[in-house]
Amino acid sequence: MKKTTTEAPERLQLDEAAIEAARQDIGDGAVTPGYGPWRDDIVRLLNDALATELVCVLRYKRHHFTAKGLASPAIADEFMVHANEEAAHADRLAERIVQLGGEPDFCPDGLSERSHAGYDESAELKAMVKSNLVAERVAVETYRQMIQLVGDKDPTTRRLLEEILNDEEEHADELADLLEQR
Structure with missing residues (x-):
């Protein structure tokens, strides 16, 4: 019988140096050195997503107020629901940008x-x-890509993006159903 040796698995241990670094620069709030060099890139991605959500709010609101026709009241109501949900996404993105020590860019220019x-x-x-379906499909793709880019670099941001992605997929499905009915 052949004797095999197995190495003991590596122990799971916290990085004590990173914990010590977290005790420094307390003015940075939740942003610890563990965020590494990606924080600025993540803030930029989030600001671009914020711009996308704000443009979507404006488009949905315009469509809500200008929709005409027999089916328009129900569809216009759906546009307003989506506008409000996109505004909530924008708020959550802005909040996360601030948590990361960045500044949300609401400038219309x-x-x-x-x-x-x-x-x-x-x-x-x-x-x-x-038009709204195309925009939702674009949002689905960009959030999917952002989730891949962020990965494990920032789990809190990744979860936020995953939650928003879920909403955007629902919006796209609802709009696709409306388009089939027309």
Whole structure:
């Protein structure tokens, strides 16, 4: 019988040097040195997502107030629900940016350039639904990519992005259903 030797598995241990570093610079709040060199990149990604959410709020509100036709009251109501949910996403993103020691960029100058989704001035209901569906699909893809980029570098931000992604997927499904009904 062959005798095998197994090495003891590596023990799970906390990084005491990182814990000691966390005792320093307490003015940084929740941002500890463990955030490493990615904090600024994460804040930039979040500010771009913030711009996207704000543009989506504006597009949905415009569509809510300008929708016309027999089916428009129900669809317009859905547009307002989505606008409010996108505004809540923007608030959560801004809050996280501040937690990371950054500044949320609400400046209207350049908002549309930073946004991943476009603004839309469609006047026809079906075109409005389609425009919003395209924007939601873009949001789904950008949040998916951001989640991959952030990975384990910032678990709190990753969870936030995953929660928002879930909402965006629901929005896309709802809009796809509305488009099929038209």
